[in-house]
Amino acid sequence: MNLTEDLKNPIFKTIGEISDSLGKDVYAVGGFVRDIFLQRPSKDLDFVTVGSGIELAEAVAHHLGPKAHLSVFPNYGTAQVKFRDLELEFVGARKESYNRDSRNPIVEDGTLEDDMRRRDFTINAMAISLNEKSFGELIDPFNGLIDLHSGVIKTPLDPDITFSDDPLRMLRAIRFATQLYKKSDDSENPSYSAFRIDNDTFSAIKRNAQRMEIITRERINDELSKIMRAPKPSVGWRLLDMAGLLPYVFPSLIPLKGVEMKEGKGHKDNFYHTIQVVDNVASRSDNEWLRWAALLHDIAKPTTKRYDPKLGWTFHNHNFIGEKMIPRIFRTMKLPLNEKMKYVAKLVGLHMRPQSVGDQGVTDSAVRRMITDAGNDVEDLMILAESDITSKQPDKVRRQLEGFKKLRERMQYVHDADELRNWKNPVDGNEIMERLGVAPGPEIARLKDIVKEAIIEGEIPYDHDAAWEYLINHK
Template identity: 35%
Template sequence: MQDSPLTAPLPAVVNELGQLFADANSELSLVGGPVRDLFLGRTSPDLDFTTDADPDRTIAITRKWADGFWEIGREFGTIGLRKGSFTIEVTTYRAEAYDPSSRKPVVAFGDSLEDDLFRRDFTINAMALRLPSMELVDPYGGVKDLHAGVLRTPGTPSSSFSDDPLRMMRAARFASQLGVEVAPEVREAMTAMAERITIISAERVRDELTKLINGSQPRRGIDLMVETGLADHVLPEVPALCLETDEHHRHKDVYQHSLTVLEQACELETDDDGAVPAPDFVLRFAALMHDVGKPGTRKFEPSGAVSFRHHDVVGAKLTAKRMKALRFDNDTIKAVARLVELHMRFYGYGEAGWTDSAVRRYVNDAGPLLERLHRLTRSDVTTRNRRKAERLAFAYDDLESRISALAEQEELASIRPDLDGERIMALLGIKPGPVVGRAYRYLLEERMEHGPHTPEEAETKLRTWWSEQPESAEGDAS
């Protein structure tokens, strides 16, 4: 134990709360991530505390001080508080025991800070500041490990991961967020126990995966998951990208390519207008998953080349299926899968150029994902052939210029037929039904192919189309 030199960066509410508990003859310590972040020069948005007081006592001490509180985590000894802009959790000392076959911990309250710290996931999170004295409590060498950039567990890794297998995902997440290396014994335990992650709920795994992908170095976290076998159970489509190659059928290492695309996508996230602010999970996850359709579509051609026809469509389906299994929300699933499906579309432009109608379709198909698609497509160039890379970059620059030029003339982001459904029915004298949909699609195709029309031009085209339809014989549209 030692005096803490970190009093200055702490918000005033920390000392206030510490004094409240001291005045009530109860212990209170700032613990875990907020303490770790102080050593990293960061301010944690959430404040976590641990105490010898039980939940009832915590509520009694803080009721008049806090702006609000909630008891959702009460069964685990946690009381949530709100004070000004701060979200605070106060948890009674714990000595948890886990049922190896259960997803949920069996909670037992403890009676000492040191025992509480021992049950935490990693030494860098097993540090505390006693309040209000600001005494640093670091019984397991968390500060030393943090400075060394090493991830270790307070006890044996096997016991820690057996207690809570989700800690293996946290190890990969911290590799991404903090750039730390896992200690050899931690890596060994992750490898031996990777299958235990399957007892953890999909929602908890999803949350850790999202934090990993949004970290500053997601490649490190994904690599750790793949190397330890954790990804085989969480994200099996990614290790499947490690395709075997031989001297007769050479092609890119798809796994390493995908990680490079992920890194390059991260670098392109934030631009001057903030169109894709960092971190952007949808762009990053699409970059990681964009080629997952390749293993299932790989074909060795007679020429010795390797093809992956329709891997974009197959990959989109695999991505959506995996994200559904991980309980992602529908909007996120649709966005990521759509980017995977569209990531090859640009290459037709690079090879032959497009008409204005093809450019319109590209914009329309991308919809609100267009800015992300721009970045994903540019990130997908990992060739070492400088001339090829420059040619592709020039082609995409040209495509973006054409999109901008057309956008000045037309509302590309929201292309609609020149006549709406109400006007179509009025002109043709028909009621709502499938025919209206057909007419609407015809006008949309005309809009895509030829650009915007005046209402008069659109009406003339619609009447001509209608005269060729079998239903027009049933009544006079004029």
């Protein structure tokens, strides 16, 4: 098979010509080749040459001129050339061997076949020649094209060896099964179906799950992030659970699993409810951190679960306790300890608020309070709350959606909603100390709360002078 028509970018001819001048064979490999057949765009281009990849990268960068930026990584035998909107990765063909207790391979020079053999899956073990004599020719030693058309993820070699050598490949298999979709051959009525992991490959993942212990959190988080950005993240989380990888990649989710029965009453399985909520959010928002908030919104339910003979199963304050758990989880998982963590924690703490505001009859004061607390994230909060509806009872779903609809309508009517999203108390602490002679301490917070409550309850406008007049009369 020849893929010349898919190599229209002149960079491929350029790299082929430079390689010919150096007497080297060069190939486009990996995800770029796979994505040609999946009709997916790809700007990150990987190239393998038989010989020194660094030497070829240096020659390419020199040819492209000052707009090309070269980065060399001699310890790994790789180099990168950034040129305009392209990232070109170069490596020499190699073969790898592993020590069982190390995540780092022993790398030696090898042939193209050696290089294809070391790759994770058959769909990533294809190459396209760029040399003039065979430009566009597909090299497919492990029938990756057949597996692409079948939508199957399998390893080129014995999966037990593949996964024991580099356990991250197990997580990558699940990420690809979540991320990749194949298009039907019907051009008039195209449909898409997800990839599946080959049975023998999946069994090997189960057998080697414990090997994930040698993989760094950073590498794991990179794969989890890609799962979370997929169209339907629940596919990945379900597979992680089924494969036995969940305890190694996100142990905090394990207590959510299962249903407990008392006096014939059970509660929903909070793990499967949670990943459904993530899908619901994903269908409405590309915001990865809103999806993480969905994943963690019920994280405190196992801690707060109680059975009351009159009320059944309760999870009182699971939202507030969950909010306090987020920093520890992010620290343990080595997720970013910055504004993203604060955003997730805030939404976890507030995720019950829209429902409770609706239960109160959607009063203006309750709406103002919710807008004030959520700030600029109030729309994300509403998406999370609406996505949290996963009941199988149509009447219950209808009532909840009607309640949220009324809440949204009321939010439109609250005339000061825009100011409240950027809430800042019109009475400043320094001004309180100066004008009222109050010493630094909790008394300042109490006085500021008096003003905040009056504004939220609609007793005074969101205005500095009105706030001061009110405070002087009610302090």
